[in-house]
Structure formats: C-alpha cells, structure tokens
Amino acid sequence: MSTKILENSTTLQSGSQRKHIFTLAGQSYMAGRGGVNNKTWDGFVPHECHPNPSILRFNSGLTWEEAREPIHFDIDSNKTCGIGPGMVFANKILRKNLAMATGEANNFIGLVPCAVGGTSLSEWSRGSKLYNAMITRARAAMEVDDDDDYGESVLEAVLWFQGERDTITREEAESYETRLERFIQDFRIDLQSSNLPFFQVLLTSAQGPYMDTVREAQAAIRLPNVIKIEAKGLPLEIDGLHLSSLAQVHLGEMLADAFLKWRTSQRPSNL
Numbered sequence: 384m385s386t387k388i389l390e391n392s393t394t395l396q397s398g399s400q401r402k403h404i405f406t407l408a409g410q411s412y413m414a415g416r417g418g419v420n421n422k423t424w425d426g427f428v429p430h431e432c433h434p435n436p437s438i439l440r441f442n443s444g445l446t447w448e449e450a451r452e453p454i455h456f457d458i459d460s461n462k463t464c465g466i467g468p469g470m471v472f473a474n475k476i477l478r479k480n481l482a483m484a485t486g487e488a489n490n491f492i493g494l495v496p497c498a499v500g501g502t503s504l505s506e507w508s509r510g511s512k513l514y515n516a517m518i519t520r521a522r523a524a525m526e527v528d529d530d531d532d533y534g535e536s537v538l539e540a541v542l543w544f545q546g547e548r549d550t551i552t553r554e555e556a557e558s559y560e561t562r563l564e565r566f567i568q569d570f571r572i573d574l575q576s577s578n579l580p581f582f583q584v585l586l587t588s589a590q591g592p593y594m595d596t597v598r599e600a601q602a603a604i605r606l607p608n609v610i611k612i613e614a615k616g617l618p619l620e621i622d623g624l625h626l627s628s629l630a631q632v633h634l635g636e637m638l639a640d641a642f643l644k645w646r647t648s649q650r651p652s653n654l
Contacts (some may be wrong), residue, residue: 389491395401399571400489400534401449402439406521407455407469408507410543411500413445413582414455415467419626420621422638424465428452431632432470437477439533441495445523447533455496460501466628469494479643491533494525502547503555504562509569518573536555538576539646542638544584546601552590567606580608582638587614588624610641 407413407620432452440450443457450473456467473492478507497517507513524537549555571579586598602611614637626634 390546400491400532402491402493402536404495404521404524404536404538405469405472406517406524406538406541407467407542408497408499408541409584410502410547411459411462412501412547413467413469413498413544414459414462414465415453415465415469415564416500416620416625416629417466417509418633419463419465419625420461421577424463426455427466427628429466429471429559429628431474431635432466433474434470435474435477437438437491438470438473438493439493441493441520441524445520447493450494452464454494455498459499466496466631467498468542468544468631468635468638469496470472471632472639475636476640477641479639488500489534493533494535495520497521498544501548502545504545504559505555507545507566509564509566509573510588513570514566517571521574532634538574538579539644540582542582542584546586546597547588550586550589550593550597553558553596553618554580554591554625556591556593556596558602558640559597564604564606565599567604567609578608580610580642582610582612582641582645583615583636584612587617588619590624608645610645612637612641612653634643 418427431478433451433529434451436449438450439447450465452470454469455464459498473494476492497512497520502513525538549559567581571577583601585601586594605627618627620627
C-alpha cells in the first residue's frame with residue numbers, strides 16, 4: 384500500500400477507474416442536522432440523498448463502504464446526525480455525469496466525512512485534534528491499495544461549512560478571516576496540494592451577535608481556488624439554527640453546480 388495524491392483529475396488517463404475524493408469538514412451544518420428535532424432524527428431520506436453503488440463513504444474505521452445517510456453518524460458521533468449536503472452533492476454530480484467534468488469514465492465518488500458539530504475555527508487549527516484527524520483521514524482515503532476494487536484516487540476538493548460558533552465573541556469574529564486563510568493554507572501544504580479547491584458555504588445562521596462580521600470575513604477570503612457558496616435564506620429547522628432536510632438538498636445541489644462549473648473552467652480547451 385502506498386499514498387498517491389493527485390492534485391487535478393485532468394492529468395489522469397481517460398478510461399481508467401478512479402475514486403474522486405471530496406473531504407467534508409466544518410461543524411453541524413456540514414455534518415447534517417436535517418430532520419433532527421429534540422436530538423432525534425426523523426429517518427426521512429429525500430430521493431436526492433438515496434444511496435448509489437458509485438457513491439462511497441470513508442468510515443471511522445478508515446475503510447470504504449457504500450454511502451448512506453446520515454454519512455457523519457460515526458464521525459460526529461456525540462451528536463444526532465441527519466441529512467447533510469454530501470449525498471445530494473454526489474448524486475447530482477453523477478446525474479450530470481462526472482465524466483463530463485473530468486473527461487473520464489468508470490468513476491466513483493468518495494466522500495470523506497470529517498465535520499463535527501459545535502466546533503470553532505480554532506478547534507480546526509493545525510495541530511489540533513480535529514485538524515490531525517482530518518489530515519489522517521484524507522491521507523488514508525488517498526492510499527493506493529492493490530486490493531482496492533475502486534481504483535486510484537484523486538483528491539478533488541474540500542467542502543467546508545463552519546462559522547456559527549465563531550459568532551459568539553468579537554475577538555473570534557474579527558480574527559476569522561486571518562485564521563481561515565491560515566487553515567486553508569496549512570491543509571493544502573500538509574496534503575501537498577497547493578491548488579486544492581475549497582468550496583466554502585457562507586454562514587446562514589448564528590449562535591451569537593457577530594454573524595455579519597463572520598460572513599464578511601468569509602466573503603473577503605482572496606486565496607486562489609476558494610469558491611464561495613451563498614446559502615443565506617434557505618429554510619431552517621425549528622431550532623432556528625440548522626438547515627432543514629429540504630435546505631440541505633438545495634445546498635448539496637448548489638455545491639455540485641459550483642464544483643462542476645469550476646471543474647469545467649479548469650479543463651484545457653483541447654479536452
């Protein structure tokens with residue numbers, strides 16, 4: 384077994400079997416609370432989230448399995464997980480035909496869930512427990528195993544949705560931009576993928592009074608290949624904080640559209 388991290392899927396030979404890896408990180412928005420009320424998930428899975436043999440999930444035991452909702456159940460294990468954007472994202476890419484975006488056939492989508500509810504950006508800083516776990520999981524997901532039935536892997540992007548916790552204090556809100564840029568740069572360095580795209584969802588609700596400050600910080604990020612997704616206004620659960628199942632469906636589709644648009648823009652004109 385060895386580790387092989389490929390930064391851009393357009394460098395791969397067409398016709399070969401590949402896993403296209405997406406790391407899902409952040410807090411409860413990304414982990415998914417759709418359909419969760421009073422710490423109980425209602426069990427309803429929208430058809431956009433249904434399993435597909437071509438969509439895989441990297442579980443807490445660091446092995447691949449067919450993905451099913453809730454995909455963060457054994458990662459954000461101290462909280463009740465429900466519907467998130469990951470399965471919708473993957474299903475829409477498949478519906479749009481991943482080969483159209485990458486120039487390849489025989490594709491699998493590999494989701495690497497890492498999000499944990501209630502976490503601040505500081506808890507994701509380099510050297511922290513969450514950061515180290517995310518790096519470990521991303522690297523393990525990229526390992527090339529001769530017994531792997533799903534083919535080689537290409538690290539496509541990070542889907543990131545976080546910030547609610549950082550609206551509580553002025554200090555955290557006002558330092559958010561600098562800290563987020565550092566986090567993105569550190570992750571790219573440690574994964575040896577200098578242009579790895581980050582799809583960042585702008586904050587939709589908040590625990591504290593500094594939501595606008597955090598949103599402005601998120602929008603101000605000017606690093607290359609940081610793609611911002613505006614999701615404000617999507618319906619919330621009755622707690623007034625978390626996105627509903629319907630909202631997560633919309634968000635997953637928005638993320639997929641953004642990824643496909645970005646990927647198409649990166650392809651050489653002769654492909």
